[in-house]
Amino acid sequence: MITISTSTNKKVYFASDQHLGAPTQETSFPREKKFVAWLDEIKKDAEAVFLLGDLFDFWFEYKTVVPKGFVRVLGKLAEIKDSGIPIYFFVGNHDLWMNDYFEKELNIPVYHSPQEFLINNKKFLIGHGDGLGPGDKGYKRMKKVFTFPLFKWMFRWLHPDLGVKLGQYMSVKNKLISGDEDAKFLGEENEWLVLYCKKKLTEQHYDYFIFGHRHLPLEIKLQENSQYINLGDWIQYFTYGAFEKKFKLIEYQQ
Template sequence: MISNKKVYFASDQHFGAPTAELSFPREQKFVAWLEQVKHDAEAIFLLGDLFDFWFEYKTVVPKGFVRVLGKLAEIRDSGIPIYFFVGNHDLWMEDYFQTELNIPVYHDNKEFTFNGKTFLIGHGDGKGPGDMGYKRMKKVFTNPFSKWLFRWLHPDIGVRLAQYLSVKNKLISGAEDVKFLGEENEWLVLYAKRKLETKHYNYFVFGHRHLPMIMPVGENSDYVNLGDWIGYFTYGVFDGNNFELLKFEK
């Protein structure tokens, strides 16, 4: 890492929910955060659910989010790497970010090393024990035949239907609804501990849980959940030596 540079992490913005109008102030706040961090960013990681729904037809993507996409394009064009990991709400993302913004898109965890510290990074959905219903449903959603069928819906119908179901089945009411389940019941904590049995990581960084936390899971190893941009407005920052969770107050 370059001296005085930092690596930034954010996830679970869920832009577009519960409505475009109510989402707009959160989008403005996130753009302000991007504007702030670009001045000392070594890299920026977005860990999924940036949108509450996203589907890429061959020639169409959901309209809106122009300020967010424009700011990401500006930052990427300036030479700062941005990495995007799909979440369970934007898992139908394909190559739009790669083609239009030069931002690589990952559909599973990926390892990175910064300043000698090893990171395992991903959205976090479907990891660890339990949640079998979601895991089965994810297989259906990510099946090529399912995506092919959905693509036959006119975008005005498909996007509206998906947005309705997305908001209806999600805790968009705020982060205060999310409760810590205890270390023995947090699936991502258990997942991190299991991964440590075969390989050491200094940091496991995930989203999905909507609950900001940093928890030791082994010797010199921490599990990090980034929270969200619905009620917490939290983000992670690694300065080359330490990882912090901070709240964007602007």
């Protein structure tokens, strides 16, 4: 478990689901600029930054090639990391094919499953959130296929011009991948991540569960001292999390 303690007037920041590149590079460019502006603001008082997946709407790493674009956000992340501020990246269902590019080029660790962190003596469970809890069986089956080593090996043999174009098309069009059908609150009893968190609480205590994926800013009290937070997105809500002594969900207004 990684322990983080904030210095005076410093905060830990969280953001998720920017989906850069969707539905096209051109239309997502203003979102990229807005997200980069946010990164530029928080670097002034950030103790650490957590990015909880789906930064890109599609991402695939060939041995020597990554998708074209996103230079502003990648450059800003490199700047923040080089300044000494830790960044933790969790893959989402749209960028689950991320391997070691962030680690080698940006020195940013990449996680493929939820991880525990102790932040200012509060216990966090942090991840993207896809495929957790009951239900979502169609996506779970699809994820097994997408993460199967043979399938990734076969996809890598597609020329990048074809592979990236195909991946971008599937990412935008396929609802099992995009999650568009889940863009409304289903009630606590039907929210798979809420049910997942409640089950985890029967095993051990967490003060905060922080996830993305649902594209909805949510703050749900699970127990007296335990809360589920969903960070929303940077498509409609432009929300992020900030933690010092308490967690706050905030709308970014540029």
